[in-house]
Amino acid sequence: MATAWLVGYCPAAVRTGLDNVGTSPELFEGKRVGIIANHTSYNSRGKYVVDMFRAMLGVQVVALFSPEHGVQGTAEAGVAIGRWADPNYGLPVHSLYGETKKPTPEMLANIDVLVFDIQDVGARFYTYVSTMALAMEAAAENGKPFVVLDRPNPLNGEQVEGEVLDPSFASFVGLYPIPVRHGMTVGELARMINGEGWLTGGVRADLAVVSMTSWYRRLWYDQTGLSFIRPSPNIPDLDTAAIYPGLCLLEGTNVSEGRGTPIPFRQFGAPWMNAESVCCSLNALRLPGAWFETTSFVPTSSKYKDQLCHGVRLLLGDKKRLDPFRTGVEIVNQICRIHPDQFQWNVEHFDRLCGTDAIRKAIVAQASLDELRERWRAECDAFRQARTEYLLYPE
Numbered sequence: 001m002a003t004a005w006l007v008g009y010c011p012a013a014v015r016t017g018l019d020n021v022g023t024s025p026e027l028f029e030g031k032r033v034g035i036i037a038n039h040t041s042y043n044s045r046g047k048y049v050v051d052m053f054r055a056m057l058g059v060q061v062v063a064l065f066s067p068e069h070g071v072q073g074t075a076e077a078g079v080a081i082g083r084w085a086d087p088n089y090g091l092p093v094h095s096l097y098g099e100t101k102k103p104t105p106e107m108l109a110n111i112d113v114l115v116f117d118i119q120d121v122g123a124r125f126y127t128y129v130s131t132m133a134l135a136m137e138a139a140a141e142n143g144k145p146f147v148v149l150d151r152p153n154p155l156n157g158e159q160v161e162g163e164v165l166d167p168s169f170a171s172f173v174g175l176y177p178i179p180v181r182h183g184m185t186v187g188e189l190a191r192m193i194n195g196e197g198w199l200t201g202g203v204r205a206d207l208a209v210v211s212m213t214s215w216y217r218r219l220w221y222d223q224t225g226l227s228f229i230r231p232s233p234n235i236p237d238l239d240t241a242a243i244y245p246g247l248c249l250l251e252g253t254n255v256s257e258g259r260g261t262p263i264p265f266r267q268f269g270a271p272w273m274n275a276e277s278v279c280c281s282l283n284a285l286r287l288p289g290a291w292f293e294t295t296s297f298v299p300t301s302s303k304y305k306d307q308l309c310h311g312v313r314l315l316l317g318d319k320k321r322l323d324p325f326r327t328g329v330e331i332v333n334q335i336c337r338i339h340p341d342q343f344q345w346n347v348e349h350f351d352r353l354c355g356t357d358a359i360r361k362a363i364v365a366q367a368s369l370d371e372l373r374e375r376w377r378a379e380c381d382a383f384r385q386a387r388t389e390y391l392l393y394p395e
Helices: 049-054 130-142 186-195 238-252 275-284 323-337 347-354 358-364 371-390
Strands: 032-037 059-065 092-095 113-116 146-149 161-164 179-181 205-208 267-270 292-295 311-316
Touching: 032 049, 032 130, 049 059, 049 113, 113 130, 130 146, 130 186, 146 186, 161 323, 161 371, 179 323, 179 371, 186 205, 186 371, 205 371, 238 311, 238 323, 238 347, 267 292, 275 311, 275 323, 323 358, 323 371, 347 358, 358 371
Parallel strands: 032 059, 032 113, 059 092, 113 146, 146 205
Antiparallel strands: 161 179, 267 311, 292 311
8 A cells, every 4th residue: 555655755854863963952062971883873964973962062072982893883793892092083982892891980970971873783682782771771870861862773663573582591682572673773772671671670761862853664774865884894785684683693503604705694604514405495495585596605704714615695585575583593494404413503692692592492303483483473463562652753
């Protein structure tokens, strides 16, 4: 059915929270501001977050805070970020990805308000949301207001998929009971985390969200008119982001997820893999929105560095039909079934990515995955209902 608001819709009208920061001057006037930011923290006209705040009357930017991959977004996954001084602005940069993942009282001592402005990718295990949550918790504990400058969920705000995290598997790649693909913006997630009392000790942040304008839930990032800035080194484009909520599961195995190649998360393999068998078995499943072809690659980093890997490339059809998490689980399942002797688990990491050990145990037992998928659907339906009061944008 045609939707009225799409008629004559101009994608360039989408404005991020950073674009709209001037609409809420009372949050920042006369304040010393600390900003959790990285290389994605630009407005729709290419102006960086620090410059935006420095242009505001009576606002002083006193510190930056760095998530995984660093302020410049160039550090590889898992690499600790150190404290340093930003050469462009002369500001101290406090690392939130290393020995310290949560701002300390010392880091917040000279700050009146803490701001978060980073582009998320829309998957539970992407660590920027964990950084936001722990920073919000620290702000609450230290009596500092916390402001989120909202940005689009690049995978749209409607589709919800995958296992809801069991709190016993909480970690920095998933702290709270949300699905792998949550369909929420960072501002909406902050409202839910705060409203549901998920912060440690049930503390509640003095939270404000500077909303976007002209963003609708059904929009994918390529419909916003905003420039896609790779949110991390191995997410170069929207198609990769769309696949990531499933292919990331391979991080918890001894199969290369394509890191160290030009198309990470869009191909996978290993020196021991029978690529033809894995490819044929996956195509036989007729997974929506995806098909597969054999390939080979030599990673320049990460797993199997400088070794020839026999593998499979995922070809994305209609990304609106793709169920990335289901696709990722099926990929792991088929590789494990075809290569029971060579395939290995990183048990702790795989279970944390899934948010449960039920998926790994079902694959090991060669059990049907249908019951698991039915449970995911029921959990996602319940989550959709629970999130309703925290949503900020229409369909």
